[in-house]
Amino acid sequence: MQTAMAKGSMFVARSVPDALAALAERGPTGAAFAGGTWIMRSPIRDEPLAADYVATGRIAELTAVTIDSDTIEIGAAVTHTKLAAALEGLPEFAALATAAGSSANPAVRNAATIGGNLATTAFAAADCVPALLCLDAEVEISSRDGRERMSLEGFLGIRSTLAPGHLLTRIIVPRHGRSSAHARLPLRKAGDYPVAIVSLAISCDAAGRVATARAAVGSVEPVARRWQRLEAALIGHPLEPARLAKLAQDFTDDFTGRDSVEVPAWYRLSVLPSLVRRAATTMLTHA
Structure with a gap:
């Protein structure tokens, strides 16, 4: 089904093959459209809309x-x-x-x-x-x-x-059976974009020492990534929020913060230890 947008057109796909065919036919002028929450704000960011969109939100799969x-x-x-x-x-x-x-x-x-x-x-x-x-x-x-x-x-x-x-x-x-937690710091209120994000996933052995660890950081740099030095430092030790926060403080130079209109780069780095502590505390509280 084809519908008109303010610019270009919208094809509503009913199956994955339908969507893939439509995207292939449109080539560089086409783009997928799911929830549209980012795309619909393109004019605010002075970004052009695609000439043609293929909507995928009605595909059951x-x-x-x-x-x-x-x-x-x-x-x-x-x-x-x-x-x-x-x-x-x-x-x-x-x-x-x-x-x-x-x-x-x-x-x-x-x-x-x-x-x-x-x-x-x-x-x-x-x-x-x-x-x-x-x-x-x-x-x-x-x-x-x-x-x-x-x-x-x-x-x-x-x-x-x-x-x-x-x-x-x-x-x-x-499904690894690890415990996990997610901590974020919004600019001012819940609906704002986060200044920084820390996610943790950890498993412990019978003695309560960390056996496997995953840590990832978002919003600090242009692309989220794993914090592998922090992960390695957790192995073999109890999950202690204060120790994790100290390690995070020592390892913040692993990241190069991004500047933005709202927040300077240094501030994104400065809040990482508190977010690591919060995520670890949450994990222990719900263990």
């Missing part, structure tokens, strides 16, 4: 969350609200549930999709990206030539160079 014993599979068009509700009561995915359930504001969460959160290259403050990085997530990229799986970390490195006709269709998260 892309709006499902499937939870089994080994993995969770999330369709790329699942909204933040739906994802947070689906993960409620699963402590190992608390980081992702919190990220989805606290991002932006309720109106945006009802429309914004997980796929859009991951695929938008210019959105440094996307909450779900660090949460999924610390959970070892993979993504599925589809085209008319087939489907390919890769790590989320790998996808973040190539997403801006994907050829026309490719579509992020699914996120796959393994």
Whole structure:
């Protein structure tokens, strides 16, 4: 189904093959449209709209969350609200549930999709990206030539160079049994973009020492990434929030903060230790 927008057109796809065909036919002039919360604000950022959009929000395959014993599979068009509700009561995915359930504001969460959160290259403050990085997530990229799986970390490195006709269709998260937590610092109130984000996923041995650790940081740099030096320093020690905060303080030079109109780079770095402490405290409280 084709509809008109203020500029160009909108094709409403009813299946993944339908969407892939439409994207391939439109080539460089086409783009996927899911929740539209980023795209619809393009004029405010002085960014041009695409000539043609392919809407994916009505594709059943892309709006499902499937939870089994080994993995969770999330369709790329699942909204933040739906994802947070689906993960409620699963402590190992608390980081992702919190990220989805606290991002932006309720109106945006009802429309914004997980796929859009991951695929938008210019959105440094996307909450779900660090949460999924610390959970070892993979993504599925589809085209008319087939489907390919890769790590989320790998996808973040190539997403801006994907050829026309490719579509992020699914996120796959393994179930490792780790505890996880997500901490963010908004500028002024809950609906603001976060100054910095820290996500943690940790498992402990029988003696209470950290056996595996994942940490990821978002909004501090243009692209979220793992904090591997902090991860390595946690192994073999008890999960102590004060110690984690001290390590974070010592390791902040691992990042180069980004300046913005709202916040200087140094401030983003300065709040990382408190966010690490908060995430660790949350994890212990809900253990």
